Structures are given as structure tokens and as C-alpha cells.
Amino acid sequence: MNIDRNKINDEINDLRGRLQLGIHECKDAITKDNSKERMTALTKKVVEVEEQLTIYKQGMDVLTHRQMQNDKCLLLRELFNKPRDIIKESVRKVHLPMNYLDNIYDKNFEQNLDKQNTFLSYSINQVAQQIGLTSSELVKYLQVKQQSNANFHLNDEIKEFAKRHITDENYNLLNFIAEQQLLVSFNEAEQKKLQTVFEKICQILNKSSCEEHQPRFNRNDHVQVLYDDGQLYWATLNLFDSKTNKWKVVYDCREYGSEWVIARRIFKR
Incomplete structure (x- = not known):
């Protein structure tokens, strides 16, 4: 669920205004009324406003952290739609049951993935190579996608972004994040990795046909x-x-x- 950051910021700014007003009243009191009672009352008012401002700031920090986690899950969920769909289509083509994919979401699935001699591991490896990840990395991101319960989507936005940059091929992930006003923070290594994924996904989306063509075989292959x-x-x-x-x-x-x-x-x- 999205938080109303603008509303919370307005409330914080209102409190700041009240705090500044209290400070000005204190200054006026010093020049006009030096009575102890007046000074005590004004000082108490300023302290109360400062306390409220601190509480709101803490609340804003908590909500911002939650929004950042939510937006990150949302981005990963939508970014890995296409890789998942390619894997699903490969399973459908060979007439395996769709619940065959459920193995991906087993927390122990990625262990010894490279040593598995299954069609699922083969398909995962093929897709991972297309988008610049290892098989294990792709599985981890697909698991994050599965666990995400984001209630809105970016799939159309990613497609539109890719389409707008089909000529200049400037598939910059940070630009997309800024356009969508997402609160997302990655470390340098993950940001670099996901930039490659984002670029590959945009290229796949912009292909006139996403059909997978069977390689040509020869006798004795x-x-x-x-x-x-x-x-x-x-x-x-x-x-x-x-x-x-x-x-x-x-x-x-x-x-x-x-x-x-x-x-x-x-x-x-």
C-alpha cells in the first residue's frame, strides 16, 4: 500500500512553522515581557512543538523505509515478469505440466542448480544467459518476485519506457526509477547487475517477435x-x-x- 508522503511532509512543515512562530514569540517576549511566567509558558510551548516534530520525523522515517522495501519488491516483481514468462512458455511447448515450475520456489532449489540435469535447470540457464545473470541469481530474483504481494504493477510502464527508447537504446534503470518516483535503494553491485537485467529486458520487449525459434539440427549432432x-x-x-x-x-x-x-x-x- 502506498503512503501519502506529501501529506506527511505537509504536516511536518506545518509543525516547523509552528516551531518558528514559537521561537519568534519567545524573542518578542524577551523584549516586551520579561516576566518569569510568560517565559516559562512560551518555553514549554516550544518544547511541545519540538517533541511533536520529532515524533513526526520518526514516523516519516519508518514509513519511508517501508515504502522503499515495497517499491523494491514491486520493481523486482515487474522486472522479472518477462524472464518468468519465457520459462513458462518453454515448459508449455514441451507439454510438461505447469506445476513443474513450482520447484523454482523451493528455498533449496538453487543448491547445486548447475549440476542438475533437468529441463527446468536448462531453461533457467538459457534465460539467465539472455539477461546477464547466473542461474542462481535468476532463481533468487524469481523467488523474490513470487513472495512480493505488491498490489499495483509496473509491467505496462516498463514496456512503455522500452518503446520510447527503442531508437536511442538508453535503457537506464535509474531514469526509469526516477520517472516512476519509486523509493528504491540498491548497493552499487546490485544496481549494476539490475541495470544489465533492465537493459536486456527492454531489448527483449522491443523485439518484433518474442517467439523462440528452435535451433537447426544436423544429423550426428x-x-x-x-x-x-x-x-x-x-x-x-x-x-x-x-x-x-x-x-x-x-x-x-x-x-x-x-x-x-x-x-x-x-x-x-
């Missing part, structure tokens, strides 16, 4: 084949049937023998 268990197995291409768009593959492990496999389930490493 050494490839990986997606099996029904979601694992990738090494095999060699033998024959191609253009009518069915299937390749006859011979698996490296003799126990699996050979079979005809639809082209979309074949991948090059």
Missing part, C-alpha cells in the same frame, strides 16, 4: 533430449522425418536405445 520424467538425456541425432517434425535419436546410454522424438524436445548445450 550431439544433443540433449527431454524425457517424460523431466530429465535431459544425451543422445545423437540419426534421422529426421519432416512430415512429423521428429528426429530419431540414439541415446548415449544403451539401455535407453533409440526412439523418435519431436524436435521441440531436443536441445543443444
Whole structure:
């Protein structure tokens, strides 16, 4: 939920004005009325206003911190929409169930991710390379995205920003943050990393077609084949049937023998 920073700032400025008024009244009292009672009353008034101003400042700091956390989650949530959609589409194309993606959100999933020989790890690695991240970094950001409960979106704004800069290719993340008036703070390393991601995402969004084209294969190519268990197995291409768009593959492990496999389930490493 967004906080009304302008309203809180107005209240703080009002208190500052009252504090200044109290100070001026004290100065006037010194020149016009030096009575102890008058000075005590005015000093008490100034102290009360100062205390209220301190309370409002503390409240503003807390709300600003919360807004910064919220805006950061919002930005990451929307920035990683496209990478997630690409992974979902790759799963859909090979006819695996969509709950196959649920593994990503397991907190232990990223452990030994590079050693996993699954189609999911393959897809994650392919997308990560496109946007300048490691597989583990992409998984972490997708998990942050999943956990975010932001109730408004920036997806259209990112698309519009990318479209406006399709000619000059000035996909500057900090400029986008400033335009959207987001309270976001990154350390230097993360800001540099997310700048690369933001630039890659804008480039992907600006492509006339985001369809993923299957690489062209040749006979005797050494490839990986997606099996029904979601694992990738090494095999060699033998024959191609253009009518069915299937390749006859011979698996490296003799126990699996050979079979005809639809082209979309074949991948090059």
C-alpha cells in the first residue's frame, strides 16, 4: 500500500512553522515581557512543538523505509515478469505440466542448480544467459518476485519506457526509477547487475517477435533430449522425418536405445 508522503511532509512543515512562530514569540517576549511566567509558558510551548516534530520525523522515517522495501519488491516483481514468462512458455511447448515450475520456489532449489540435469535447470540457464545473470541469481530474483504481494504493477510502464527508447537504446534503470518516483535503494553491485537485467529486458520487449525459434539440427549432432520424467538425456541425432517434425535419436546410454522424438524436445548445450 502506498503512503501519502506529501501529506506527511505537509504536516511536518506545518509543525516547523509552528516551531518558528514559537521561537519568534519567545524573542518578542524577551523584549516586551520579561516576566518569569510568560517565559516559562512560551518555553514549554516550544518544547511541545519540538517533541511533536520529532515524533513526526520518526514516523516519516519508518514509513519511508517501508515504502522503499515495497517499491523494491514491486520493481523486482515487474522486472522479472518477462524472464518468468519465457520459462513458462518453454515448459508449455514441451507439454510438461505447469506445476513443474513450482520447484523454482523451493528455498533449496538453487543448491547445486548447475549440476542438475533437468529441463527446468536448462531453461533457467538459457534465460539467465539472455539477461546477464547466473542461474542462481535468476532463481533468487524469481523467488523474490513470487513472495512480493505488491498490489499495483509496473509491467505496462516498463514496456512503455522500452518503446520510447527503442531508437536511442538508453535503457537506464535509474531514469526509469526516477520517472516512476519509486523509493528504491540498491548497493552499487546490485544496481549494476539490475541495470544489465533492465537493459536486456527492454531489448527483449522491443523485439518484433518474442517467439523462440528452435535451433537447426544436423544429423550426428550431439544433443540433449527431454524425457517424460523431466530429465535431459544425451543422445545423437540419426534421422529426421519432416512430415512429423521428429528426429530419431540414439541415446548415449544403451539401455535407453533409440526412439523418435519431436524436435521441440531436443536441445543443444
